Amino acid sequence: MPPKNYLHPVDLTQPKYLQTLVENRRVFNLENCELNVFESYQETYRVPLTFNEFVITSMVRGKKVMHLFDQPSFEYLPGETVIVPANETMVIDFPEAQQDNPTQCIALAVDAAYVNNTLQYLNTYYNSDPNEARDWRLQFNQYHFANDTEVTDLINKLIRVCSSGEKGKNIFADLNLKELLIRLVQSQHLQQVAVESIDHTNQSRLHFVLHYIHEHLTDKIAVDALSRKAYLSRNMFFKWFKEQFGVTPLDYINRERIKLAKQLLADKRNNVSAVSMQCGFTDVNYFVRLFKKSEGITPGVYQAMLYANDSRMAAN
Known part of the structure; x- marks a missing residue:
């Protein structure tokens, strides 16, 4: 893409x-x-x-x-x-x-x-x-x-x-x-x-938080829960995460979910609604808006382009 x-x-x-x-x-x-x-x-x-x-x-x-x-x-x-x-x-x-x-x-x-x-x-x-x-x-x-x-x-x-x-x-x-x-x-x-x-969960507070996010990417992840796991107040957690990584916790979670969604959309058996749910989004319309903001196209168009590319490669 x-x-x-x-x-x-x-x-x-x-x-x-x-x-x-x-x-x-x-x-x-x-x-x-x-x-x-x-x-x-x-x-x-x-x-x-x-x-x-x-x-x-x-x-x-x-x-x-x-x-x-x-x-x-x-x-x-x-x-x-x-x-x-x-x-x-x-x-x-x-x-x-x-x-x-x-x-x-x-x-x-x-x-x-x-x-x-x-x-x-x-x-x-x-x-x-x-x-x-x-x-x-x-x-x-x-x-x-x-x-x-x-x-x-x-x-x-x-x-x-x-x-x-x-x-x-x-x-x-x-x-x-x-x-x-x-x-x-x-x-x-x-x-x-x-x-x-992935392999060093408890090396630092940073490693623990990112490991937890990836382990629960398909679940509902509450920022309050993340802040408690980091032993920080909600406001301090936001500030600490942004200073370390340059993005907010929610931005990072959504970005990783979009990566997962792109993998799942490569399977023809998965429709957009199913992928939205599998990636932890409770609102499919929100998922579509977020995907389009990230990738420039809707998940449906993305999936169609993948299929068209696969068909061209098979024909050759």
Whole structure:
């Protein structure tokens, strides 16, 4: 299924200003980051690209195939982001790039000192409880992901600010860049704890809460019950969960239920109402609205598209 959180369109380079048809580059320099806009206009393979700084890349249009970290290659599409450490070479294919169908991607190269200062802020601010202190850092085992709404909005703002002529653009870029880095780290932390909680239920309060949510995903999960299990008041639980993971407990529960729903919808024997109930939703209309907000289409359309794709594959 296509990602839903697309970046705003970025103007293409006028043909007379193109310096190359492969990875033509426009650069906007700021105090703590550098915005690069790359465009490719012809089918090309095995193009290397390396940055001297940590880089956040996000697709705007077209398709790339990425070869990274000696891992299997993957398609890179609009609505997706890839993060790469400094001095790590990306090898890129452009299998569909043409003059009338260019590939366009932005890359935010972030100053190393700025990244370290932001992580130090996290380590200072969020480690007030010695029982749950952790080393906040960027991880690169989760380097390719679909944009959520917050990441998309922040990258859109950074593109607008970096390419503007505003006098205070370094100030605005600093605010948005810091939030983007924090949200990326929080999202990675959530994914890591969720995986660890499968086998290490009692490693920490975080692991216990996420394990409980996944074990009871198809049941009614009361936030009051979660807060009691975390030995926190309801208000403190909300604040603690959001600070650790960047999302509210309800947002996380609903997101995991939508993931489960997509798996269940792949079975032709399951209709939308049955899937809604199996995923812990008591109101099928609420489930449909939530699914559409998350995926851009209703669960019925999603299921129909899966069946159509299966039929095409069987015919071939």
